[in-house]
Amino acid sequence: MFYQLYEMNHAAMQPARLYADAVRMFYTNPLNPISHTSWGRSVAATAELFERTTRRYGKPIFGLDKTVVDWKSVEVTEKTVWSRPFCNLLRFERAVPAGRRADPKLLIVAPMSGHYATLLRGTVEAMLPYADVHITDWVDARMVPLADGSFDLDDYIDYIIDMLHALGPDTHVMAVCQPSVPVLAAVALMETRGDPFVPSTMTLMGGPIDTRRNPTAVNLLAEEKGIDWFRDNVVMRAPWPVPGFGREVYPGFLQLSGFMSMNLDRHIIAHKDFFMHLVKHDGDNAEKHRDFYDEYLAVMDLTAEFYLQTVDTVFVRHALPKGEMTHRGTRIDPSDIRNVALFTVEGENDDISGLGQTKAAHDLCPNIPADKKAHYMQPAVGHYGVFNGSRFRSEIVPRIVDFITSYGRQNRVAVKPKLVRVAKR
Template sequence: MFYQLYEMNHAAVAPLRAAADAMRFFYRNPLNPLSYTEFGRTVSAGLELFERVTRRYGKPEFGLPVTTVDGRTVDVTEEIVWAKPFCNLLHFRRDLPAGRAPDQRILIVAPMSGHYATLLRGTVEALLPHAEVYITDWIDARMVPLTEGRFDLDDYIDYVIDMLHAVGPGAHVVGVCQPSVPVLAAVAVMESQRDSMLPASMTLMGGPIDTRINPTAVNKLAEEHSIEWFRDNVIMNVPWPHAGFMRRVYPGFLQLSGFMSMNLDRHVSAHKEFFEHLVKNDGESAEKHRDFYDEYLAVMDLTEEFYLQTVETVFIRHSLPKGEMMHRTVRVDTKAIRNVALLTIEGENDDISGLGQTKAAQTICSNIPDEMRLHYMQPDVGHYGVFNGSRFRREIAPRIVDFTRQHARTVTKKTPVKRVIKGGKAD
């Protein structure tokens, strides 16, 4: 019922939003003398702020038409190379000269935690000059009809393995935040099954591998409540007229509310400063605010089964670091990983995945040779700065590129191993 109420409120405000938008254009019109006065700019700023805080933000575009390779600007084409009901695999195909030696292939597994994959636009942009980049483009659960079936954490792991098969042998996989756990599980499953499409390396960034270490507010919330509490309080039915009508989901707006409440003062200050920038006619600063919040406020729903299984497995039971995590009927054995290089990256001020939680992967993957492992802690960045921003571009991205090049694997043509999962799905 709460989701339906949310939709009704959004619809009820729509006429006011339309009126505010029209009035804003009136006060910003260069033919209107008031647009050159502080009064006109103040009214216009207030109307834009109202329109933005009541808007439902749609899925943003990646918007990466070009990149620079070998000092030359080349065109980039976004293409879907693999698709299933809950995810598309995007490839950013670069228009490279014929005969040029191929670069490393990097699969970025984006978080399925409320935001769209475009949150990693900066990650993709920084890696594009150096690699063939692929990224998981997760689909909003409210847009997936019930007829497409369920999607849980086990399906997520299967999707990651299937996408590594689609990218091909010797690729590199990067798990950003939430996907660190299923990526590590997928690699462990592939290694134990002697999968010929095993990646050459995996990079885990700001992920909740072991949330018992330096628990954050997010971790403590999960520990303080039972899985039944989450099922009763945050799971809702998708309302009509969305394609996923009646699908049980964890709504994206609830996730966004939780994230914003953790730093509410900062978000309030940001919107106050945005208003002041508009009044002062500081267009550049105002545009930076728009760009950030157009991305940050665009959210998607998660399926009930994926959300609850993730909460229980990762945040309540701590199954992966305890060696108790199951993928369908098979135990996930991280000690089986011997042939995949491991890079873990953390932010010093991360308030989502506490310092040490990602580094725990180095401990539980005890059979990876020392020369194939590396940990890096980036000073002075929070969670977002681990995969985006100036320090990411300057300090972190070069380390990822160097690590993948250092551990590149010579690829020989092999027939892909057919995966068979007892008691589960066969792919």
């Protein structure tokens, strides 16, 4: 019922948004002399700020049509190469010369945590010159009909394994934030089964492998409330008339509210500055604000079963580091991983996944040879800076590229190291 009321409120505001947009257009029209005055720009800025803070932001596009390979500009074509009801696998195909040595195949697993995969646009753009990039494009749960079934954490792991099979051998996988746990679980299962399509390298970035280490406000909230609280307070049914009407979901607007409340003062200041940029006719800074919030405020729903299982497994029970995580009844044992090189990346000021939470993967994977393990902590960046921004491009990307090019299939050792079993924690 609450979700339906939210939808009705949004619909009721539509006339006011249309009026505000008309006011903005009137007071920004260059033929209107008032638009050239401070007062006219203030009215237009007020109208735009109202419209932007009350609208629903649709799914953004990647819009990556060019990149630079071997110092030459080449065309990029976005293609769907694998599809399931809850996810599409996108490939950014580069128009490189025929016969050129192939770059590493890279599977970027985007977080399924409320934002669309386009949040990693900068990540994809930075890796395109060096790799054949693929990314998981998760589908908004409210857009998936009930007839397509459910989707939980076990299904998520199955999807990752299926995608690695579809991409073939010698693929490199990169998990950003939330997917670090299911990616590590998927790789462990593949190694346990002797799967020939196990990836060559696994890069985990800002992920909650062990949230007992340096817990953040997000981690503490989950432990304090417990899974029953989340089931009773944040799970709702998708409203009519969306295709997934009746499906139990964790609404994206609730996730967004949580993120924004963590740094509410910053968002208020950002919108105040945006207003002043508009009044002062500072178009460049105003456009930067629009670009960021067009992406940040675009959110998607998650299936309730996936959300609850993830919260319970990762944040409440800490099942993976304790050796208690299972997949369809089979215990996941990261100590079985021995052929996949491991690289972990953390941000010094990460307030979502605290320092040490991602690095914990090294302790869980003792049978990966020491020379195939690496960890890097990026100074002076928060969670977002781990996978986006200038420091990501200049400091982190070169390290990732060097790592994945060093551990392709051709560099694997012929003899498997002796296994060491890790006791449950």
